[in-house]
Amino acid sequence: QVQLVESGGGLVQAGGSLRLSCAASGRTGSIGVMGWFRQAPGKEREFVAGTVWSGWSRGSTALADSVKGRFTISRDNAKNTVYLQINSLKPEDTAVYYCSARRSRALGYSVYEYDYWGQGTQVTVSS
Numbered sequence: 001q002v003q004l005v006e007s008g009g010g011l012v013q014a015g016g017s018l019r020l021s022c023a024a025s026g027r028t029g030s031i032g033v034m035g036w037f038r039q040a041p042g043k044e045r046e047f048v049a050g051t052v053w054s055g056w057s058r059g060s061t062a063l064a065d066s067v068k069g070r071f072t073i074s075r076d077n078a079k080n081t082v083y084l085q086i087n088s089l090k091p092e093d094t095a096v097y098y099c100s101a102r103r104s105r106a107l108g109y110s111v112y113e114y115d116y117w118g119q120g121t122q123v124t125v126s127s
Contacts, residue, residue, distance in 0.1 A: 002026045002116040004099045009121030012089055016125075020084040022099030022118060029054075032105035034082040035114060036073065038095035038123075045098065047109045049073035049084060055105040062107045067093075089125045096120040 008020040024031060035050035051073050052060040061073050072085040082099065099118040102108055 002028060002031060002101050004101060004116055004118035006097065006099045006118045006121040009097060009123045011124045011126065014089060014091055014125055014127050016089050017085070017087045018089065018123060020086065020097055020099075020121060020123075022082045022084075024080040024082075024101060028080045030103050031101045033102045033107055033114075034075065035100045035102070035108065036082075036084045037098045037100055037111060037114075038093075039098065039120075040092075040095040043095075045111050047111075048097070050107045050109070051075050051082060052105055052107060053077070053082075053101075057105065060107065062109070086123070089123075091125045091127045094123060094125050096122050 003025045006022045031053045034053050036048040037045045038048050039045040050062045070088045075082045098120045100114040101116040102114045
């Protein structure tokens with residue numbers, strides 16, 4: 001099993017920045033990809049960003065079109081931690097942000113493709 005713990009959420013004004021962190025523990029050697037999803041009130045959970053954690057394509061990343069240019073995903077394998085840097089925040093970025101991990105080494109974009117989930121961290125952007 002893999003445990004994921006997010007941190008770094010909060011209340012921020014539009015235009016501000018946040019850095020979310022997700023620390024993995026447990027069987028981290030089984031992680032192939034780590035990702036971030038978000039879920040706004042009344043909406044489905046959606047893919048935000050992903051990074052390949054291990055294997056020959058380690059370091060490959062993907063971002064949802066809606067966040068390209070503002071969000072950056074990065075990782076520190078030594079710390080078993082993945083980060084989501086969020087800049088130029090907008091009110092529509094308000095959501096619970098979830099860290100996720102999957103055993104496959106192929107980037108995934110659907111919630112059904114991920115095996116492990118964190119408890120989520122709230123990001124609220126005021127206008």
